[in-house]
Amino acid sequence: MCLLLTGYEPFGDNDRNPSAAIARRLDGERIGDREIAGRVLPVAFDRAGDEMIELIETLDPDAIVATGLAAGRSAISVERVGLNVADCAGVPDNADAAPRNERVAAGGPAAYFATLPVVETVEALVADGIPARLSNTAGTHLCNNVLYRTRAYLEAEDRRVPAGFVHLPLTPEAAAARAREDAPSGGDVEPSVALETQETAIRRTFEIVRGE
Template sequence: MTLLLTGYEPFGDHDRNPTEEVARELDGQEVAGREIVGRVLPVEFDRAAEEMRDLVQKHDPETVVATGLAAGRAAVSVERVGVNVADCAGIADNADAEPRNERIRTEGADSESDTPPAAYFATLPVVEVVEDLLEADIPARVSNTAGTHLCNNVLYQTRHYLETAGRGAEIPMGFVHLPLTPEGAAKKAREGEAASGGGVEPSVALETQLEAIRRTFETTVEPSQ
């Protein structure tokens, strides 16, 4: 049995993305007797969801955890819900797409009447995951918004795909936002005004992020009794 983990390639002004490193580092590792399949998605609205569907079809995972970078957040954020909105908020994807206040274009929808639900809840045990991370002294929180960019898009589209395939209750799926690493925060500080008294963005060490994702899988596939 396999556990599917995805991260994203670098984007915007980030020349490194810790979620890419997490996905590559955990690829092939075992958690609770299951093998992690770690893959990196493109930061492109028109490709990311399609590639995620292909990965689910190919690997038939027991659980799906997608991850994305949320610079500025101080903790691992386990998302509760994905909404049916695509809005780049001024940050183009890596193909220069800039959707504004659009409905998400799901596979098979060809008219307004085919518009899917306004939102999908993650099916990971969101609260339990956060509680476990906090017990392990990993800064974590439940987040009620995955934004409207690629992270929300993949959460929503993957949940929609699983529901329409009749597997929504069978395969737990959710999204985890990860902060900058200390190296990433330092780089942004060097490019900013930190040496003149400016701020430094919060960060979490890569090893801690790796442990957070391992524990997310563990809590999902082996819930406490």
């Protein structure tokens, strides 16, 4: 058994995705007596959820923390709920799929709550000096999709595994690169958090889930 950590590959106008970098950096690291298995999911509506379920069936994790990029957010965002909505919001996935006002699971519940200790995690991160907040919306893109599908699968299989989703901001380097593209002579720069701080936040999240 292990601790499953997933990130996403780059997508849209984001050449770098901190969630993928952190999944790779923490892969193989130990939290107590469990090893983190870091994996990178495709940004594809028809594949990401299936690959997550395959990882759960193969690795039999003790806890699941899925992560993704939320450019524009200024803090680590611990998501409370995944909605039964699939809508690309004008940003097609990497396979050019662009769902509009669809359902993640036809006939499924309207939402699933994350089973990570979301409030305790945010409080602990802030106490450690890490910018963090509780978020009540994971959007309607792939991040929400994987949160909903993961929780739906665990419920259907009666697997009591803590699972949730954490949104990560841009890194300073990525924020600067986007600013150069948008306004080379200067302009607004999106919020960012250093990759090392984001990595610490995810490591700490697993520690909190494990009660360590």
